[in-house]
Amino acid sequence: MTRFTLFVFAAALAAQTPPEGAHLANLRQLTRGGQNAEAYWAPDGKRIIFQSTRDPHQCDQIYVMNADGSDQRMVSTGKGRTTCGYFLKDNQHIVYGSTHEAGDACPPPPDRSKGYLWGVFPGYDIYLATDQGKIEKKLTTAPGYDAEATVNFKTGKILFTSLSSGDLELWSMNPDGSGKKQITRREGYDGGAFYSRDGKQIVWRATAPGNQKVMARYKELLKENLTEPMRMELFISDSNGKNIRQLTNFGCAAFAPSFTPDGKKLIFASNKHDCDGRKFDLYMMNTDGSGLERVTFFNGFASFPEFSPDGKTLLFCTDYQGKSRYEFNIWTADWK
Numbered sequence: 001m002t003r004f005t006l007f008v009f010a011a012a013l014a015a016q017t018p019p020e021g022a023h024l025a026n027l028r029q030l031t032r033g034g035q036n037a038e039a040y041w042a043p044d045g046k047r048i049i050f051q052s053t054r055d056p057h058q059c060d061q062i063y064v065m066n067a068d069g070s071d072q073r074m075v076s077t078g079k080g081r082t083t084c085g086y087f088l089k090d091n092q093h094i095v096y097g098s099t100h101e102a103g104d105a106c107p108p109p110p111d112r113s114k115g116y117l118w119g120v121f122p123g124y125d126i127y128l129a130t131d132q133g134k135i136e137k138k139l140t141t142a143p144g145y146d147a148e149a150t151v152n153f154k155t156g157k158i159l160f161t162s163l164s165s166g167d168l169e170l171w172s173m174n175p176d177g178s179g180k181k182q183i184t185r186r187e188g189y190d191g192g193a194f195y196s197r198d199g200k201q202i203v204w205r206a207t208a209p210g211n212q213k214v215m216a217r218y219k220e221l222l223k224e225n226l227t228e229p230m231r232m233e234l235f236i237s238d239s240n241g242k243n244i245r246q247l248t249n250f251g252c253a254a255f256a257p258s259f260t261p262d263g264k265k266l267i268f269a270s271n272k273h274d275c276d277g278r279k280f281d282l283y284m285m286n287t288d289g290s291g292l293e294r295v296t297f298f299n300g301f302a303s304f305p306e307f308s309p310d311g312k313t314l315l316f317c318t319d320y321q322g323k324s325r326y327e328f329n330i331w332t333a334d335w336k
Helices: 003-016 212-223
Strands: 024-029 035-041 047-053 061-066 082-087 093-098 125-130 135-138 146-151 158-162 169-173 190-195 201-207 232-238 254-259 265-270 281-286 302-307 313-318 329-335
Touching (some): 035 082, 035 302, 047 082, 047 093, 190 254, 201 254, 232 265, 254 302
Antiparallel strands (some): 047 061, 125 135, 158 169, 302 313
16 A cells, blocks of 8 residues: 555545544533533532633632533632532532632733643632532641542542642542541652542542653742643552552643543543644543543543543533634533
């Protein structure tokens, strides 16, 4: 087969691949307009919690909606910046990170002239609230960044990222904030972690190890309360932090990993196909790092995938069919 014929054959195959790939069907758009991201299921699968920047607010606030996108309502204070909302196992409470006690205004966004960066604002703490938005307790009080909380619906344990040790590490705690335990103890950022459904394993994103240049930049950015997501790999371990294994070695970005319902695979976002760019799609692999498969082909941005409690529906964020450059919406799709 000639090189030209190979090119035509490959182009024909690409043309036959739908943007949603072979695993997703019946795509449904739940939000329209603004920047909507980090959407996660309630334990009964009937509601979704997510963060959104929409009028009249200038930065992310936490919202709850029904699984079909109806009844969208803000449940955070409307002050400061928020991130990473998640339901508790009782289906009546939520946790989320917020800077509202550090000031009513939004913390200034990172300077994009330094590249694509995330702010790890020291004003972030994690709060426990009812699903109607009434704050019941501040769960973290240590100086520095505390955010990125996720919950295991079986054990009730909360997994989060904290700077309280002097480095961005994973910690766990009980739903009332007691019993805090440091899970990771490795240099570099560890965050965006999720439990397997049985609560026995965790998966997370971390600063690429073994690269002195990447680690030096991590340390310099952390002094400015910033971190760079474009050089992160995925790791897995037991829920107590033992038996850590590195799963990816892409040399670019991999983040937002979560487990499939059976705990045998992981689904996550990566720009592996566009390593120096910002095009992210969803990928899947076995929990030993084998069997890598590209799931979506939106060729824009797709991330934050999470399976519904019954395993039949995938929830994710994408700029697919966005009406403006920075519009990101929440979608669901049937899983095949």
